[in-house]
Amino acid sequence: MKRILLILSLTLLTVFAAQAKLNVVATLPDFGSLAHEVGGDKIDLVVLAKPTEDPHFVDARPSFVVSLRNADVLIDGGAELELGWLPPLLQNARNPKIEIGKPGRIQASQGIRLMNVPTNVTRAAGDVHALGNPHFCVDPIIAKAIAQHIAQSFAALDAPNAAFYESNYKKFEEAINAKLQEWGAAMSPFKDQHVVAYHDSWPYFAHRFGINIDIFLEPKPGIPPSPSHLTEVIAQMKAQHVKAVIVEPYHDRRIAEKVASATGAKVVEFSQFPGGIPGTETYVKLIDTLVSRLAAALK
Numbered sequence: 555m556k557r558i559l560l561i562l563s564l565t566l567l568t569v570f571a572a573q574a575k576l577n578v579v580a581t582l583p584d585f586g587s588l589a590h591e592v593g594g595d596k597i598d599l600v601v602l603a604k605p606t607e608d609p610h611f612v613d614a615r616p617s618f619v620v621s622l623r624n625a626d627v628l629i630d631g632g633a634e635l636e637l638g639w640l641p642p643l644l645q646n647a648r649n650p651k652i653e654i655g656k657p658g659r660i661q662a663s664q665g666i667r668l669m670n671v672p673t674n675v676t677r678a679a680g681d682v683h684a685l686g687n688p689h690f691c692v693d694p695i696i697a698k699a700i701a702q703h704i705a706q707s708f709a710a711l712d713a714p715n716a717a718f719y720e721s722n723y724k725k726f727e728e729a730i731n732a733k734l735q736e737w738g739a740a741m742s743p744f745k746d747q748h749v750v751a752y753h754d755s756w757p758y759f760a761h762r763f764g765i766n767i768d769i770f771l772e773p774k775p776g777i778p779p780s781p782s783h784l785t786e787v788i789a790q791m792k793a794q795h796v797k798a799v800i801v802e803p804y805h806d807r808r809i810a811e812k813v814a815s816a817t818g819a820k821v822v823e824f825s826q827f828p829g830g831i832p833g834t835e836t837y838v839k840l841i842d843t844l845v846s847r848l849a850a851a852l853k
């Protein structure tokens with residue numbers, strides 16, 4: 555009898571502990587990674603997009619609506635990166651806790667100055683960066699700010715664990731601070747060099763490390779490369795002695811290979827998301843990998 559009671563109370567305890575955890579949904583794996591750094595085992599985390607998926611065009615699965623319906627917290631970019639797929643899911647989920655302006659909605663872009671804000675909003679032309687560039691999480695200093703925002707929100711929603719979230723944020727902040735100088739030193743020999751990318755995902759990363767990733771295989775963000783545009787890119791690359799072409803897992807690598815072989819540049823596989831390429835399971839490892847891959851290609 556005693557044993558049964560013990561098992562029963564342990565089961566109840568487990569159920570209670572499971573219920574006490576915040577249900578957190580992150581739209582994209584970078585926000586998910588920061589939520590994990592801060593929330594650890596005190597949250598139940600669901601990340602909607604895979605790290606190898608194009609964040610602009612994520613395949614929505616029925617389970618997404620269920621996760622959003624059950625969420626206590628939703629972390630999204632807030633800068634239209636998920637414009638093509640998130641709004642209908644939110645409409646179907648009908649969860650007032652994660653509406654914009656509620657404590658359960660964390661918009662990562664809050665307080666962040668977007669780069670390349672167009673003077674005219676050009677959504678009609680197919681440009682998927684109409685509000686400004688939404689790929690800001692690959693700047694480690696911006697990532698710290700987002701992690702802090704997440705920690706403050708988790709603490710407000712789950713006061714008993716506030717100190718835990720705060721101390722995890724501090725650990726993340728220290729890990730980034732300890733690395734910034736090393737990353738900067740690795741990139742400093744290539745200051746002001748121009749680099750080509752398939753998609754305009756890297757202005758924040760480039761700005762942080764003093765390089766220019768400012769020539770793109772896409773004629774506009776979200777518009778596939780055309781032969782005439784690629785001819786222009788090749789001419790620009792030759793004129794500026796470009797040594798590297800960045801592709802992400804969901805891009806057509808053959809197009810990058812063609813452009814690279816016409817100019818003597820190297821193709822470098824990058825990911826803006828932890829887990830998108832090997833050896834990048836954490837945010838710090840992701841930036842480590844990006845810096846070392848790019849430095850190797852530019853040498």
Ligand SMILES: [Zn+2]
Pocket residue numbers: 610682683688689753754755775
């Ligand atoms: Zn984009």
